[in-house]
Amino acid sequence: MALHFEVVPGSRQPIYLQIEAHIRQAVASGRLQPGDQLPSVRVLAEQLTVNPNTVARAYNELLGEGLVDSHPGRGVFIASRRQTLAREERERRLDEAIRRFLNETAFLDIALPEILRRLETLASEYTNTNRKP
Amino acid sequence: MSTYVIETEGLTRTFGKHCAVHDLNLRVPKGCIFGFLGRNGAGKSTTIRMVLGLVKPTRGVARVLGRDSSALQPEDRARIGYLPEGHHVYGWMTVEECGRFQASFYPRWNPDIFHAVLSHFRLDRKNKAGNLSRGQRAGLCLALVLAPEPEVLILDDPALGLDPVARRSLIQSMLYVTRRSDRTILFSSHLLSDVERVADEIAVLDRGVLRASCRLETFRRRVRQFTFRYQGDGPPLPPLPGLLQSFRTEGELSLTLANLDAETEAALRALKVEAFEEVPLSLEDAFISYVGERGEKSFFTRDLEGAKS
Numbered sequence: 001m002a003l004h005f006e007v008v009p010g011s012r013q014p015i016y017l018q019i020e021a022h023i024r025q026a027v028a029s030g031r032l033q034p035g036d037q038l039p040s041v042r043v044l045a046e047q048l049t050v051n052p053n054t055v056a057r058a059y060n061e062l063l064g065e066g067l068v069d070s071h072p073g074r075g076v077f078i079a080s081r082r083q084t085l086a087r088e089e090r091e092r093r094l095d096e097a098i099r100r101f102l103n104e105t106a107f108l109d110i111a112l113p114e115i116l117r118r119l120e121t122l123a124s125e126y127t128n129t130n131r132k133p
Numbered sequence: 134m135s136t137y138v139i140e141t142e143g144l145t146r147t148f149g150k151h152c153a154v155h156d157l158n159l160r161v162p163k164g165c166i167f168g169f170l171g172r173n174g175a176g177k178s179t180t181i182r183m184v185l186g187l188v189k190p191t192r193g194v195a196r197v198l199g200r201d202s203s204a205l206q207p208e209d210r211a212r213i214g215y216l217p218e219g220h221h222v223y224g225w226m227t228v229e230e231c232g233r234f235q236a237s238f239y240p241r242w243n244p245d246i247f248h249a250v251l252s253h254f255r256l257d258r259k260n261k262a263g264n265l266s267r268g269q270r271a272g273l274c275l276a277l278v279l280a281p282e283p284e285v286l287i288l289d290d291p292a293l294g295l296d297p298v299a300r301r302s303l304i305q306s307m308l309y310v311t312r313r314s315d316r317t318i319l320f321s322s323h324l325l326s327d328v329e330r331v332a333d334e335i336a337v338l339d340r341g342v343l344r345a346s347c348r349l350e351t352f353r354r355r356v357r358q359f360t361f362r363y364q365g366d367g368p369p370l371p372p373l374p375g376l377l378q379s380f381r382t383e384g385e386l387s388l389t390l391a392n393l394d395a396e397t398e399a400a401l402r403a404l405k406v407e408a409f410e411e412v413p414l415s416l417e418d419a420f421i422s423y424v425g426e427r428g429e430k431s432f433f434t435r436d437l438e439g440a441k442s
Contacts, residue, residue, distance in 0.1 A: 012413040014353060042312075049308065050330050051166060
């Protein structure tokens, strides 16, 4: 399973978080499906030209969140969806993401109802979500 | 047997009245890629030379592979690869001759590695070393230092003067070497985006004094920046230990702090302001805040003000 992305060193976001974000995004958009295999730590580290420990750290974080499963000797796979985070933690992360979103969109002068409408339209493109309507 | 491949204790070197390295305690674990950071003149090269036994410490001790640096034998040196600053080569030799000359000093010499690095940097073996570009010279030096398959690799500012492609090749070579978990690299650099790609740990040397030595991510977590927005004069600040920089514009204050403790953080978060936000820092910004002098930053403005009056 090839992942096509680049990391940007020198940015405000550490490299391991960039790797996590890419994989999370690929899962959220359905490009990666449960059961898909991720490249090995070594292969991805070579592809991105980064320290393998950085990739391993990203994989470990995703493992801790239950987004991926590790089968020793076989590799790392996208897990079937299940929630391992506590409700409070999920709410905290949601608020954090919303704040980031608001910070980036506040200056656009687009009224909230329209933002919400567009949010719903775009959200429907994310196939792999099990959000209830 | 120590798990540290390079170790210094109280390592000190003075040149006349100038103290180049002061009481340095450095530990480089086996299998690690260790980035040695500091501004020009911070004492990085002097430290490296002491570690290699090329400069005698005024006080203290350095050890490589468990051996006192002042007592390194040829068989110890055969296990250490050293790339000095500046990529010096013997210009009258061809690339191939440089390889044969170097090989004659080492009991172990892997021609496959030598030629693999040469082709990685697109070097012609029949070329005269003196005619190579800076990047090609760096490639040749790297091939010469990697072919004996050293257990410890010490690279003094290897990326200096290299173009982006040659730098990428250099990084790839470093990562390739450490595929073997018993290989260790200590390298100094000013290119923090390269450091971020490869380093497990970093040490920050500031005017001869070790200011940090930890995992790269730990360093990033410990240098933090906050901004506040407020009306009027702004809130009274609590005492701020570890303050690196404060920057005030109208209605806004930005603070950069090292090793912020929970108590101070709580006090900051409790301030009555309109907005309070933590701004993530890039490694480079964190480094500059950490070793840049506050006095130096204001120097420019002060100078201008002086010129006006």
